[in-house]
Amino acid sequence: MFEFYQPSSLSELLHLLEEGIPDTCLLAGGTDLLVEYRSGARNISRLIRLAHLSELQDLKCEDGRIKLGAALTYRTVERSSLLREKVPFLVQAAQSIGSPQVRNLGTIGGNLVTASPAADLAPPLLVLEAQLTLKKKSSSREIPLSSFFMGPKRTLLDPQEVVTEISFALPPENCYQIFYKLGQRNAMAISIASLAALGQAQRGFLTGIKIAVGSVAPTPLRLFHTEGLLQGERLTQALLKEANRRAQEEISPISDIRGSVEYRREIVGVLLERALSEIAGEVL
Amino acid sequence: MPRVTQRSIKFKMYFQRKGSKEALFREISFRLNGEPVRVRVRSDQRLIDLLRDTLGLRGTKEGCGRGDCGSCTVILNGLAVTSCLVLAATVEGAEILTVESLFRNGRLDPLQEAFLEKGAVQCGYCTPGLLMSAKALLLENPHPSLEEIKIAVSGNLCRCTGYKKIFEAIQLAAER
Numbered sequence: 001m002f003e004f005y006q007p008s009s010l011s012e013l014l015h016l017l018e019e020g021i022p023d024t025c026l027l028a029g030g031t032d033l034l035v036e037y038r039s040g041a042r043n044i045s046r047l048i049r050l051a052h053l054s055e056l057q058d059l060k061c062e063d064g065r066i067k068l069g070a071a072l073t074y075r076t077v078e079r080s081s082l083l084r085e086k087v088p089f090l091v092q093a094a095q096s097i098g099s100p101q102v103r104n105l106g107t108i109g110g111n112l113v114t115a116s117p118a119a120d121l122a123p124p125l126l127v128l129e130a131q132l133t134l135k136k137k138s139s140s141r142e143i144p145l146s147s148f149f150m151g152p153k154r155t156l157l158d159p160q161e162v163v164t165e166i167s168f169a170l171p172p173e174n175c176y177q178i179f180y181k182l183g184q185r186n187a188m189a190i191s192i193a194s195l196a197a198l199g200q201a202q203r204g205f206l207t208g209i210k211i212a213v214g215s216v217a218p219t220p221l222r223l224f225h226t227e228g229l230l231q232g233e234r235l236t237q238a239l240l241k242e243a244n245r246r247a248q249e250e251i252s253p254i255s256d257i258r259g260s261v262e263y264r265r266e267i268v269g270v271l272l273e274r275a276l277s278e279i280a281g282e283v284l
Numbered sequence: 285m286p287r288v289t290q291r292s293i294k295f296k297m298y299f300q301r302k303g304s305k306e307a308l309f310r311e312i313s314f315r316l317n318g319e320p321v322r323v324r325v326r327s328d329q330r331l332i333d334l335l336r337d338t339l340g341l342r343g344t345k346e347g348c349g350r351g352d353c354g355s356c357t358v359i360l361n362g363l364a365v366t367s368c369l370v371l372a373a374t375v376e377g378a379e380i381l382t383v384e385s386l387f388r389n390g391r392l393d394p395l396q397e398a399f400l401e402k403g404a405v406q407c408g409y410c411t412p413g414l415l416m417s418a419k420a421l422l423l424e425n426p427h428p429s430l431e432e433i434k435i436a437v438s439g440n441l442c443r444c445t446g447y448k449k450i451f452e453a454i455q456l457a458a459e460r
């Protein structure tokens with residue numbers, strides 16, 4: 001049993017957090033937290049709900065940036081015409097999560113704060129170079145998503161902080177947006193490996209290439225070194241091979257019930273090749 | 285039973301701490317199958333426990349208790365949700381429909397008729413959840429495509445019937 005609070009505003013929530021009671025938890029959709037609590041993996045002494053707060057439901061485009069409230073559900077993301085038009089690969093990632101029931105409850109903030117290596121919204125948000133707004137009672141800070149994840153289930157978030165907003169600049173109009181997720185089946189599957197990419201080819205030369213992967217390292221991961229190799233180059237068979245070799249150095253998959261290390265390494269190569277060929281149009 | 289002991293010790297601790305008692309229990313009001321309900325819930329009580337144990341509506345079934353099987357599906361403010369992942373205390377002011385809402389004035393819902401007609405039920409344990417996922421779909425989209433039907437019930441597992449008859453039953457109900 002725990003104390004349950006349903007604050008009527010964000011400032012009331014921040015006040016409750018500031019009291020610093022040990023084992024205070026925030027409740028968004030509960031799709032992760034309640035499963036953990038019931039399995040005994042999580043102690044909760046005070047539970048503060050945030051899913052209902054209107055301050056956390058923004059969905060807008062302002063000065064070329066998209067701003068998403070942390071409590072938006074996957075369902076809202078899936079159905080937003082703004083997001084469908086501007087970032088279809090993020091919508092695709094949201095659609096790939098769990099079941100309709102889970103998508104009606106689960107939130108973007110929850111997906112990121114859970115810090116699962118398999119969090120499906122993370123790869124697209126990493127290549128969009130998303131910024132998170134973290135608030136506590138007396139201060140507020142913005143940090144890039146790429147430095148938010150510290151390890152499986154570990155983030156930079158302070159116990160007295162809440163994620164209020166996720167924002168990113170609109171990707172260039174003619175940029176390819178790619179999201180691939182390999183699971184054991186089509187519905188209700190946690191990814192074995194996933195990959196998101198942005199980029200385009202101008203007269204055959206790759207530009208603006210950004211790549212991130214999920215489920216193949218302790219956290220969702222941006223492949224900065226692999227990107228560096230590809231930028232400004234023509235996509236040849238030799239370059240593809242080299243890019244795969246570079247990507248293999250960046251990832252550090254583990255074996256689990258969903259797949260082995262070897263299988264995951266193989267799959268990252270396949271997804272990478274598929275994404276780059278799609279962006280380049282052809283491999284020379 | 286170590287977990288139970290641990291919880292009851294914690295329980296005492298909270299009562300010793302001043303002013304926290306209101307936060308351990310809470311009185312909530314909501315609409316259940318069209319009727320107003322007012323009830324006291326424990327902070328850690330799930331919606332499925334409230335429905336089955338406190339309110340005696342046993343149509344909703346618990347399978348996995350962790351969001352995977354869909355047998356506990358109910359409609360919360362128009363949306364299908366797994367009631368094992370919802371805390372009872374959060375449904376204040378909500379509109380909830382359970383499988384019991386489908387049987388009205390002595391008549392089965394067209395979905396229930398179609399499930400019977402198509403033989404989409406064997407042991408029946410998954411059926412209440414499937415019916416509520418399908419109901420949520422039809423409330424929002426009365427003429428779904430086969431693909432939309434498949435997505436709507438993708439979070440509901442059935443171990444006996446096979447999904448083909450279930451899809452056909454939902455299609456039939458939508459046609460009527």
Ligand SMILES: Cc1cc2nc3c(=O)[nH]c(=O)nc-3n(C[C@H](O)[C@H](O)[C@H](O)COP(=O)(O)OP(=O)(O)OC[C@H]3O[C@@H](n4cnc5c(N)ncnc54)[C@H](O)[C@@H]3O)c2cc1C
Pocket residue numbers: 025026027028029030031032033034035050070071096097098099102105106107108109110111112113114116118119120121157161162163164188189190191350351352
């Ligand atoms: C059946 C099932 C299938 C699933 N399938 C997938 C899948 O395919 N892909 C996938 O990525 N995930 C999947 N998940 C995992 C889960 O749904 C996600 O991690 C989910 O996004 C968690 O979001 P939530 O809103 O439910 O978070 P909650 O469970 O409410 O919270 C999770 C954690 O984040 C914290 N938190 C939440 N919001 C904030 C905030 N704004 N600020 C600070 N802290 C916060 C909470 O305190 C808690 O520690 C699945 C889960 C289930 C039960």
Ligand code: FES
Pocket residue numbers: 345346347348349350351352353354355356357366367368369
């Ligand atoms: S009992 Fe709720 S999803 Fe299985």
Ligand code: FES
Pocket residue numbers: 404405406407408409410411441442443444445
């Ligand atoms: S009829 Fe038995 S599980 Fe579906």
